[in-house]
Amino acid sequence: MIRSLYVRITATFLIIVLVSIGVAFLFTNQLFKRDARGQLPEQLDKAIDRIEQLYAVSEPSSIGEFLEEMSSLQGLSIVAVNHANRLVTVGERGDALARRLTYEQLVNAFAGHNVRVNTYDQGSNAPPSPPAFGKRVLLGNESWALFVQPDRFPQASNFIWTAVTLLVTILVVGGVLILVAARYLVKPLKMMTNAATRMAEGDFTVRLPVSRGDELGELAGSMNRMALSLSQLETMRQDFVANVSHEIQSPLTSIKGFAEALRSEEVTEAERERYVNIIKQESTRLSRLSENLLNLASLDSQQHPFHPETYRLDRQLRDVVLVCEPHWLAKRQTVELLMEETVIRADRDQLSQVWMNLLSNSMKFTPEGGKIAFTLTEQEGFAVVRIADTGIGIREEDRDRLFERFYKGDASRDRSQGGSGLGLSIAHRIVAIHGGTIMLDPAFDQRAGAGFIVRLPLKPASSDG
Numbered sequence: 001m002i003r004s005l006y007v008r009i010t011a012t013f014l015i016i017v018l019v020s021i022g023v024a025f026l027f028t029n030q031l032f033k034r035d036a037r038g039q040l041p042e043q044l045d046k047a048i049d050r051i052e053q054l055y056a057v058s059e060p061s062s063i064g065e066f067l068e069e070m071s072s073l074q075g076l077s078i079v080a081v082n083h084a085n086r087l088v089t090v091g092e093r094g095d096a097l098a099r100r101l102t103y104e105q106l107v108n109a110f111a112g113h114n115v116r117v118n119t120y121d122q123g124s125n126a127p128p129s130p131p132a133f134g135k136r137v138l139l140g141n142e143s144w145a146l147f148v149q150p151d152r153f154p155q156a157s158n159f160i161w162t163a164v165t166l167l168v169t170i171l172v173v174g175g176v177l178i179l180v181a182a183r184y185l186v187k188p189l190k191m192m193t194n195a196a197t198r199m200a201e202g203d204f205t206v207r208l209p210v211s212r213g214d215e216l217g218e219l220a221g222s223m224n225r226m227a228l229s230l231s232q233l234e235t236m237r238q239d240f241v242a243n244v245s246h247e248i249q250s251p252l253t254s255i256k257g258f259a260e261a262l263r264s265e266e267v268t269e270a271e272r273e274r275y276v277n278i279i280k281q282e283s284t285r286l287s288r289l290s291e292n293l294l295n296l297a298s299l300d301s302q303q304h305p306f307h308p309e310t311y312r313l314d315r316q317l318r319d320v321v322l323v324c325e326p327h328w329l330a331k332r333q334t335v336e337l338l339m340e341e342t343v344i345r346a347d348r349d350q351l352s353q354v355w356m357n358l359l360s361n362s363m364k365f366t367p368e369g370g371k372i373a374f375t376l377t378e379q380e381g382f383a384v385v386r387i388a389d390t391g392i393g394i395r396e397e398d399r400d401r402l403f404e405r406f407y408k409g410d411a412s413r414d415r416s417q418g419g420s421g422l423g424l425s426i427a428h429r430i431v432a433i434h435g436g437t438i439m440l441d442p443a444f445d446q447r448a449g450a451g452f453i454v455r456l457p458l459k460p461a462s463s464d465g
Contacts, residue, residue: 204231
């Protein structure tokens with residue numbers, strides 16, 4: 001199977017050239033045979049008639065000298081035989097022609113029939129000689145069987161015509177075949193152009209057939225993958241816009257409603273204080289949402305600041321837990337730390353946000369009296385952090401989309417403390433910038449709580465994400 005487009009084009013060109021030459025050869029060969037077999041006997045017949053007429057007009061004294069002169073003028077080898085078996089041969093092939101004549105041919109010639117003499121020896125490697133032609137003529141008052149043979153094929157006069165015919169045939173046949181081949185090669189390119197135009201207009205459902213094994217097939221496959229990616233990106237964009245609108249609209253609706261309620265003179269001082277607190281909470285929620293969106297946009301860009309430094313990761317985890325101590329103590333939760341002394345080179349502030357987001361989720365979704373555990377180990381050049389809690393767990397249908405932006409499972413939407421769905425997305429992006437991974441812990445039963453595992457290189461290879 002030809003897989004390379006270069007090989008396909010080269011092979012197509014060579015096939016076209018070979019087919020064109022073959023067709024041109026067959027065509028010109030037929031023309032040549034027509035000239036040799038059709039026109040040549042007619043020309044030789046006319047030559048014999050001219051010899052007979054010139055003999056009658058000139059009345060030469062010697063038939064041998066006369067035939068010698070005719071042979072020289074017309075480029076013919078001539079054999080003449082009379083009834084008395086007198087033999088006259090002139091020209092380059094005269095003697096050879098005389099030896100090939102048979103008794104039957106002589107009898108037919110004297111009987112008034114036109115006789116064709118084949119002079120080609122099929123067992124010889126020598127090039128074929130022109131055929132000879134003979135018939136009865138009247139030279140003076142005596143009948144002769146006169147045989148003539150050209151000294152060479154009459155190619156000189158037809159050479160230009162034959163060459164022109166050959167070249168024109170090659171041009172016509174090759175041109176037609178190239179047009180057919182070009183249509184075959186250009187058709188998939190036109191399909192790709194139309195597909196690209198449709199994708200530029202926003203239609204990402206277009207798909208190209210991938211039935212070729214060459215570069216065009218690979219390009220078609222790449223365009224299909226690109227269309228699929230763009231379709232998914234468009235879906236994500238629409239979901240993102242819808243989620244942002246939803247997350248903004250909810251607190252704005254609350255703020256507007258309670259602001260209208262505050263204008264009423266019948267509102268008590270206690271209700272007024274509660275409404276003000278709600279407006280404050282919703283404003284804080286909007287501010288936090290805006291801050292997270294800006295943070296995500298910065299993380300997605302190539303200009304996000306990245307300041308790696310060498311520090312103790314175990315100490316950072318301990319500090320994050322201590323900062324959040326009032327919150328987990330208020331819910332009578334227990335936080336366990338089992339950590340090895342680990343030195344890592346990373347952006348301290350960014351990773352602090354990762355641990356804070358993960359710990360906040362654990363505290364939020366773990367009931368009172370629950371347990372949260374941090375484990376830190378070093379494995380094959382990576383710092384491995386495991387965070388597990390005894391909270392409500394993660395449903396199986398939510399696990400694949402857990403790190404999508406604004407995605408929140410149905411269970412989390414029912415909580416009064418539900419966030420915007422950006423915390424895990426931010427954590428995922430920060431870990432990716434450091435060359436690490438964050439995922440659900442496959443060794444943890446997610447139905448009995450939530451378990452995450454974060455792997456970070458001790459010395460990241462790059463910082464551009």
